[in-house]
Amino acid sequence: MTEEAGGRLRADAKINQDRLLNAARRAFARDGVDTSLREIAKDAGVGIGTLYRRFPTREDLVWVVYRSEVDRICTSVAELLAQHPPVTALRTWMESFLEFLATKRAMADVLKAALARDDDQRLEIRDRLTTALATLLAAGVAEGSIRTDVAAFDVVMALGGIALVAAEPDQRAQAARQVDLLMYALRPLPSRSTGRG
Template identity: 55%
Template sequence: MTPTDARGLRADAQINRDRLLDAAAQAFARDGADTSLKAIAQQAGVGIGTLYRRFPTREDLIEASYRNETTRLCESAARLLETATPVDALRAWMDSFVDYMLTKHGMSDALPSILASREGLRAASRTMLRDAIATLLDAGVATAALRDDVAADDVMMALGGVTLIAGAEHQRELAARLLDLLMAGLVRR
């Protein structure tokens, strides 16, 4: 089993792994990739030895956190559609995307080398994100609530731009306004 592979873990080990990844995502977003691993372990309620057993290096923890947050975000698209209209689900998912990107921003020093060294990780992440957006767009098109001439790749690029601008200026309110503008362009008139 690789450090980032959760298959085959006992229930208690899986709980510890999940708590570590949650704590890591929060710490990376708040303090950056150089945050204290001991503090992450403490926040997760586990010992530092447990962290190192699951993630022998800081890079392993960053990669696992990145994969975990990407998977969570992408899986949330279908769940949002179960309880909200396609328009509301897409807007809520966009907010989550901004949060996800701000978490990645905290890992910005370490993440590029990890993405470059882990073959296919960048492409797989982009595919997952594009598919999640396509799921939301398709649901909106099916109900005639969203335009049918917008590609998921275009929405993904627009979202990336929003987070780049808002992240650089540390303005979550700016991101919300820009997302509202993007949504206005996606809603069928």
């Protein structure tokens, strides 16, 4: 096999994997993790054998989809800050994070088993998400649009609470209102007058 042919095969394998992950992401969000793997392969435009070569078990596929979603959310921060003021970037990221949590909820049982096998990976993912949010908060603090005493982990947990109570498609409006309240709570505190009179 020539070097060019080997490179082309690697590129084709990457394209197939990306198609499979995108198809699986859509299917898990729509139907949960019990969706047909054959339908995922069909949606991706590949054979079921290609899916099993890349992901020998359903759990393997769920885990890789989950990790790819974490990567997407964490790497989106720089682009959001380049395109929007910090407050808008933060709000957009929060909405994306809630969509991620909804997908994670659909995969919860399989993920729980996967994460139970490797606590270090669970902590690493939590730290990555918290760090991404901390970057957005710091940009807002520097601009003066976000209060200075906010812990990124507290905001992550607040978003997790919103996802628990308003994760269904028909609750999108409620989730948006709760994010509005959270954004309001992140505004700088009004300065207190110390004068007498």
